[in-house]
Amino acid sequence: MRSRRSWPVGLVFGATVVFLYLPIAVLVVLSFNASGLPTSWGGFTTGWYEQLAHNDALLDSALNTLIVAVWATIISVVLGTLLAFGLERAVRSSGLDAVAYVPMVVPDIVLAIALLSFYNLVFTQWLGVGLGLWSVILGHAVFGIAFVAAIVRTRLRHFDDSTVEASLDLGANELQTFRHVTLPAIAPGVVAGALVAFTLSLDEFVIAFFTAGTTVTFPIQVYSMVRFGITPEINAAATVVVGVSLVLMLVALRLRGSEDPA
Amino acid sequence: MIQIDHVTKRFGDVTAVDDVSVVIRENEFFALLGPSGCGKTTLLRMLAGFETPDDGALLLDGSDLVGVKPYRRPLNMMFQSYALFPHMTVEQNVMYGLKMAKVPKAEARERAADALAQVQLGHLGARRPAQLSGGQRQRVALARALVRRPRVLLLDEPLSALDRQIRGEMQIELKRLQHQVGITFVVVTHDQEEALTMADRIAVMRDGRIEQIGAPDELYERPATRFVAGFLGEANEFPAPAGDGVVVVRPEKLHLAPRGGLRDVATVHDGRVLEVVYLGTARKYVVELADGKIVQVRVPARWDGAPLTAGDDVSVGFDDADGVVVAAEGPVAAHA
Amino acid sequence: MLLVVPVGLILAYSLFRRGTYGGVVYELNLDNFERLFDPIYLDVVWFSVRVAVEATAVSLLIGYPAAWFIATRPRKWRTVLLVVVVLPFWTSLLIRTYAWMVLLNDQGLVNEALTGIGIVDEPVKLLYNEFSIVLGLVYGYLPLMILPLYAAIERLSPELREAATDLGASGWRAFLTVTLPLTRTGVVAGCLFVFVPSLGNFIVPDLLGGGRQSMVGNLIQVQFLKARDWPFGATLALAVIALMTIVLVVQARTMARDRREGVADA
Numbered sequence: 001m002r003s004r005r006s007w008p009v010g011l012v013f014g015a016t017v018v019f020l021y022l023p024i025a026v027l028v029v030l031s032f033n034a035s036g037l038p039t040s041w042g043g044f045t046t047g048w049y050e051q052l053a054h055n056d057a058l059l060d061s062a063l064n065t066l067i068v069a070v071w072a073t074i075i076s077v078v079l080g081t082l083l084a085f086g087l088e089r090a091v092r093s094s095g096l097d098a099v100a101y102v103p104m105v106v107p108d109i110v111l112a113i114a115l116l117s118f119y120n121l122v123f124t125q126w127l128g129v130g131l132g133l134w135s136v137i138l139g140h141a142v143f144g145i146a147f148v149a150a151i152v153r154t155r156l157r158h159f160d161d162s163t164v165e166a167s168l169d170l171g172a173n174e175l176q177t178f179r180h181v182t183l184p185a186i187a188p189g190v191v192a193g194a195l196v197a198f199t200l201s202l203d204e205f206v207i208a209f210f211t212a213g214t215t216v217t218f219p220i221q222v223y224s225m226v227r228f229g230i231t232p233e234i235n236a237a238a239t240v241v242v243g244v245s246l247v248l249m250l251v252a253l254r255l256r257g258s259e260d261p262a
Numbered sequence: 263m264i265q266i267d268h269v270t271k272r273f274g275d276v277t278a279v280d281d282v283s284v285v286i287r288e289n290e291f292f293a294l295l296g297p298s299g300c301g302k303t304t305l306l307r308m309l310a311g312f313e314t315p316d317d318g319a320l321l322l323d324g325s326d327l328v329g330v331k332p333y334r335r336p337l338n339m340m341f342q343s344y345a346l347f348p349h350m351t352v353e354q355n356v357m358y359g360l361k362m363a364k365v366p367k368a369e370a371r372e373r374a375a376d377a378l379a380q381v382q383l384g385h386l387g388a389r390r391p392a393q394l395s396g397g398q399r400q401r402v403a404l405a406r407a408l409v410r411r412p413r414v415l416l417l418d419e420p421l422s423a424l425d426r427q428i429r430g431e432m433q434i435e436l437k438r439l440q441h442q443v444g445i446t447f448v449v450v451t452h453d454q455e456e457a458l459t460m461a462d463r464i465a466v467m468r469d470g471r472i473e474q475i476g477a478p479d480e481l482y483e484r485p486a487t488r489f490v491a492g493f494l495g496e497a498n499e500f501p502a503p504a505g506d507g508v509v510v511v512r513p514e515k516l517h518l519a520p521r522g523g524l525r526d527v528a529t530v531h532d533g534r535v536l537e538v539v540y541l542g543t544a545r546k547y548v549v550e551l552a553d554g555k556i557v558q559v560r561v562p563a564r565w566d567g568a569p570l571t572a573g574d575d576v577s578v579g580f581d582d583a584d585g586v587v588v589a590a591e592g593p594v595a596a597h598a
Numbered sequence: 599m600l601l602v603v604p605v606g607l608i609l610a611y612s613l614f615r616r617g618t619y620g621g622v623v624y625e626l627n628l629d630n631f632e633r634l635f636d637p638i639y640l641d642v643v644w645f646s647v648r649v650a651v652e653a654t655a656v657s658l659l660i661g662y663p664a665a666w667f668i669a670t671r672p673r674k675w676r677t678v679l680l681v682v683v684v685l686p687f688w689t690s691l692l693i694r695t696y697a698w699m700v701l702l703n704d705q706g707l708v709n710e711a712l713t714g715i716g717i718v719d720e721p722v723k724l725l726y727n728e729f730s731i732v733l734g735l736v737y738g739y740l741p742l743m744i745l746p747l748y749a750a751i752e753r754l755s756p757e758l759r760e761a762a763t764d765l766g767a768s769g770w771r772a773f774l775t776v777t778l779p780l781t782r783t784g785v786v787a788g789c790l791f792v793f794v795p796s797l798g799n800f801i802v803p804d805l806l807g808g809g810r811q812s813m814v815g816n817l818i819q820v821q822f823l824k825a826r827d828w829p830f831g832a833t834l835a836l837a838v839i840a841l842m843t844i845v846l847v848v849q850a851r852t853m854a855r856d857r858r859e860g861v862a863d864a
Contacts, residue, residue: 016660
């Protein structure tokens with residue numbers, strides 16, 4: 001059964017993988033292309049990266065993005081974990097359940113304008129506060145929380161509750177039990193969630209675009225550059241982004257893999 | 263000595279434990295036996311401290327445990343799922359309770375090693391629970407509970423997750439361990455064979471109440487109710503001579519012979535063999551009596567001699583001393 | 599305590615969503631909804647739906663065999679293969695879409711290859727049309743299609759297929775009548791994961807559509823940031839949400855049905 005059907009399927013799979021990686025590979029290669037053109041190879045160079053390093057606007061935006069990502073991740077992890085516990089242990093409502101997943105499913109643009117309207121209403125008109133990095137941080141936190149909660153919930157579900165009782169039975173009070181038994185069990189999930197939230201925030205464009213006000217994040221900056229046209233410098237920037245994301249995800253996977261065989 | 267005094271526990275509009283009173287003696291191997299939902303696990307959990315009774319008291323050597331947190335009670339529990347901490351090694355698992363009791367590390371290490379040796383797992387200290395077999399995990403759970411030297415060990419369905427073969431070995435193991443450690447064991451089980459094998463005394467529970475307490479042979483030979491009779495083994499029912507109730511006779515106590523062939527037997531009924539089941543150690547004859555009732559007779563298997571076969575007309579009888587009269591009301595427990 | 603925070607969070611969030619209602623004048627009126635049905639805008643909405651459907655269909659066609667392939671490999675390969683497929687997804691959609699801009703334009707690699715091999719004489723207009731948008735969307739969300747498909751296929755016992763062929767179904771028929779229906783939840787989930795983001799997508803049509811073809815996402819952006827007509831933009835968003843909800847309801851119904859029939863587990 002297997003050998004008969006597997007070759008055309010294997011072909012499709014192979015083609016799919018090529019399809020998925022080709023564009024990225026092309027970008028990476030081109031970023032080292034001295035000619036700057038996609039079609040002719042002018043020799044290997046790191047010149048474009050040097051140019052990148054001197055692009056102050058881009059570097060500033062990169063810093064902004066980093067700030068946003070760090071803060072968004074912190075908020076997401078804390079509130080997301082709490083949410084996961086709340087949903088799994090305390091609240092028994094499928095309605096609340098579904099709402100917790102909403103930020104993940106909704107198209108980012110809908111989220112973006114919802115946030116913008118909310119900010120405008122509450123902060124700009126009522127409190128008189130302008131938009132800035134903080135608004136982006138909150139926006140990223142919204143879906144970050146959803147992702148962290150989802151990931152931690154899965155871990156909680158696999159968590160054997162009786163180990164908590166065993167710990168209490170063996171002489172640990174509630175706090176000690178949390179520290180020694182519950183936390184280590186969910187830690188991999190929390191870390192994975194943090195990495196997911198961080199990576200998503202780094203690359204996030206749409207929400208930032210709508211809610212950043214006058215500040216600029218890295219994706220926004222790249223977007224404006226792209227709008228002007230394709231330049232080799234963008235290739236270099238793109239490669240950097242890809243590299244960073246991939247590294248982060250591989251780290252996340254290493255952590256996940258080493259913790260549970262499940 | 264544990265005294266369970268008029269304890270009641272309700273969950274919503276379900277009464278899981280209904281005004282139960284039991285005294286469990288010092289160094290006793292006590293079993294709470296019953297079908298699922300009878301309240302035995304709830305009772306155990308109340309002793310451990312994970313549920314609080316709505317009424318009544320739980321006295322351990324005179325002092326009431328109700329309201330005392332699980333980590334302050336001198337009882338320890340072995341969980342049905344073993345509940346080993348997956349992120350710790352076997353040794354760390356066993357030492358956990360000692361760590362919480364602030365025992366110095368060196369002493370804790372030693373005691374843990376002793377506990378593991380006691381359950382024949384001395385060499386597995388560095389392994390993780392995921393790497394162990396079911397039987398091994400159970401022993402770690404035992405060692406972990408016992409290392410704290412509790413006054414009472416509570417065991418929740420200790421053998422249910424094990425293979426048949428290991429189960430038999432573990433039954434003997436647990437009994438030996440209890441003697442060796444010298445403390446009270448309270449076991450919850452739904453398997454009557456386990457209870458009969460291991461316990462000094464058994465409390466049979468149904469729907470939150472205790473039907474009967476006694477030594478295994480007492481319960482088996484002299485069941486107080488129809489339910490207890492049926493739960494502990496195959497129970498054949500015959501009409502009672504006085505008219506109220508039924509007479510319960512165990513299959514191995516029934517005499518079986520070709521029609522008319524029984525002498526010196528007090529009560530005899532005629533019937534026909536429906537089926538013969540060969541069990542290795544014995545033969546089980548399913549006989550239909552004249553009044554339509556079905557009884558099972560158990561006869562030790564012999565290689566020689568012509569056994570009866572399906573379709574034969576037979577006589578089934580029993581001596582007065584072997585029959586027990588119980589009330590005819592109440593459900594008949596399905597014997598596994 | 600653990601209860602209050604998450605609940606508060608969710609309440610706050612639903613406040614956001616309510617914030618998209620009403621006109622700037624804060625009078626409830628239905629003018630915006632009428633405008634929505636104006637052919638110009640309807641066209642855009644219809645185009646968006648069509649594109650999203652195309653992207654979903656293509657993803658399904660490619661994704662199913664790919665997921666099947668992974669699910670039928672030896673166990674230890676499966677995680678690796680999954681990682682390989684999913685990894686690109688974690689890089690920025692912006693960047694990946696940009697990559698296609700590079701590849702598909704008139705001087706891009708694809709055209710060079712085509713003219714080089716001699717299939718065409720002139721560069722083909724690969725960019726700034728429906729084709730490129732669908733391609734970009736498929737590229738962006740294919741991994742999201744493969745994951746749930748894989749999960750559903752992997753859960754399937756091979757014995758079910760064998761039973762089907764034992765009872766006389768040919769390989770293809772066994773697939774259609776047994777495998778496909780049983781992986782229905784995975785299919786629905788995968789389609790959902792592709793359809794929804796595609797419908798409201800902004801980046802892909804913007805970069806690969808070149809402003810010539812706009813989808814709902816672009817329209818919303820225009821309303822909000824350029825035309826400053828927030829209420830209308832909000833109305834458009836509601837239209838998207840409405841469409842999404844329909845799809846979600848269908849998905850939920852299918853899942854419930856599967857659960858009842860004992861096909862899927864919660």
